[in-house]
Amino acid sequence: RAKTEGKDCYAVFNSNMQLAALNRLQIENDLREAIKQEQLCLYYQPIIELMSGHLSGFEALIRWQHPTKGLIYPDEFIPIAEETGLINPIGWWVIQQACYQLKCWEKEHPKGLKLSINVNLSAQQLKQKGLVEKIGDLLTETKIEGNRLKLEITESCLLETVTIEAQRVNQIKELGIGLCIDDFGTGYSSLSRLYEFPIDTLKIDRSFIRRLEFSQTAIVQIIVSLAHTLGINVVAEGIETLEQLNHLQGLGCELGQGYLFSKPVDSAKANQLLHNYNSEGNRGGFI
Ligand code: C2E
Ligand code: MG
Ligand code: MG
Ligand code: MG
Numbered sequence: 001r002a003k004t005e006g007k008d009c010y011a012v013f014n015s016n017m018q019l020a021a022l023n024r025l026q027i028e029n030d031l032r033e034a035i036k037q038e039q040l041c042l043y044y045q046p047i048i049e050l051m052s053g054h055l056s057g058f059e060a061l062i063r064w065q066h067p068t069k070g071l072i073y074p075d076e077f078i079p080i081a082e083e084t085g086l087i088n089p090i091g092w093w094v095i096q097q098a099c100y101q102l103k104c105w106e107k108e109h110p111k112g113l114k115l116s117i118n119v120n121l122s123a124q125q126l127k128q129k130g131l132v133e134k135i136g137d138l139l140t141e142t143k144i145e146g147n148r149l150k151l152e153i154t155e156s157c158l159l160e161t162v163t164i165e166a167q168r169v170n171q172i173k174e175l176g177i178g179l180c181i182d183d184f185g186t187g188y189s190s191l192s193r194l195y196e197f198p199i200d201t202l203k204i205d206r207s208f209i210r211r212l213e214f215s216q217t218a219i220v221q222i223i224v225s226l227a228h229t230l231g232i233n234v235v236a237e238g239i240e241t242l243e244q245l246n247h248l249q250g251l252g253c254e255l256g257q258g259y260l261f262s263k264p265v266d267s268a269k270a271n272q273l274l275h276n277y278n279s280e281g282n283r284g285g286f287i
C-alpha cells in the first residue's frame with residue numbers, strides 16, 4: 001500500500017512540475033507577443049517628502065495586461081524576462097515610456113513642476129552595449145535633465161557587476177542620472193564595496209519599515225545615519241501606517257512611498273494625484 005501511495009505522490013509531484021514548466025513556457029511565448037501587442041503598461045507610485053508632504057516624483061512599476069489571464073505583476077514575469085533576455089527590449093521600453101510620461105505631466109502641470117521618475121533596472125540591462133548612449137540620446141530628445149531620471153538597482157545586482165558594467169554605472173552618473181540602491185539592507189553586501197559606486201539614494205527595504213511597528217527602529221536608524229554621513233538620500237519603502245510614518249519622521253528619513261500615501265496607479269490616476277498634490281493646502285492629508 002505504501003508503495004502505491006508513494007507512486008501517487010511521485011505522480012502528483014511530477015505533474016505539478018510539468019504544469020509549472022508549461023506555465024513558464026506559455027508566459028515566455030506570450031511575453032514575446034506582449035511587447036508587439038502593446039500589452040505592457042506602467043503604473044506609478046508617488047514618492048513623498050516626509051516632512052512637507054510634497055510630491056517628489058513617481059516610481060514606474062511595470063504591469064502586464066494579459067489577454068486571458070488579466071493583470072500580471074512583475075514578480076511573475078520579470079524573472080522569466082531576465083532568463084530569456086527579453087528584459088532588454090522590455091526594460092528599454094520602460095525607460096522610454098517613463099520619460100515620455102514625465103514629459104506629458106510637465107505639459108499638463110506647467111507651474112514649475114519638477115518631478116522625478118524612478119525606473120527599475122535589471123542587472124542584465126547593464127550588460128548591454130550602447131545602453132548608456134541610448135539613454136543619453138533619449139534625454140536629449142525629450143529635453144529631460146538627467147537628474148530627473150533615477151535608476152534603481154538592487155544591492156545584489158550592483159555587487160555582482162564586473163568592471164565593464166561598473167564603468168557603465170559611472171557613465172550613467174555622468175549623464176546626471178540618479179542612482180538608487182533598491183531593497184537596501186537585504187543584499188548581504190559588504191558596505192565597503194558600496195563606496196565604489198556613485199550612489200545618490202538608498203531605498204530602505206519594506207521589511208525594515210514593517211518592523212517599525214514593533215518599535216524595532218535600530219536598523220532603520222543606522223541606515224538613515226549611514227546615508228546622511230555619506231551625503232546621500234534615503235527613501236523608506238512600503239509605508240503603510242501613520243505609526244511607521246511618525247517613526248520615520250522622528251528618525252529624519254526624508255522620503256518615502258507606500259500604500260499609506262497611494263498604491264501604484266495608472267497614468268490617468270497619477271495625473272489626478274498630481275492635481276491633488278498641486279492644489280493649495282493639499283498634502284495628501286497625512287502630513
Ligand atoms: P521594487 O522596485 O522594490 O518596488 C516596490 C514594490 O513594493 C512594488 O511592487 C510596489 O507595488 C510594492 N509596494 C509599494 N508600497 C507598498 C506598501 O505599502 N505595501 C506593500 N505590501 N507593497 C508595497 P510591484 O509593482 O509588484 O513590483 C515588484 C518588483 O518588480 C519591484 O520591486 C521591482 O524589483 C520589479 N519591477 C517592477 N517594475 C519593473 C521594471 O520595469 N523593470 C524591472 N527590471 N523590474 C521591475
Ligand atoms: Mg524599485
Ligand atoms: Mg524595493
Ligand atoms: Mg523589490
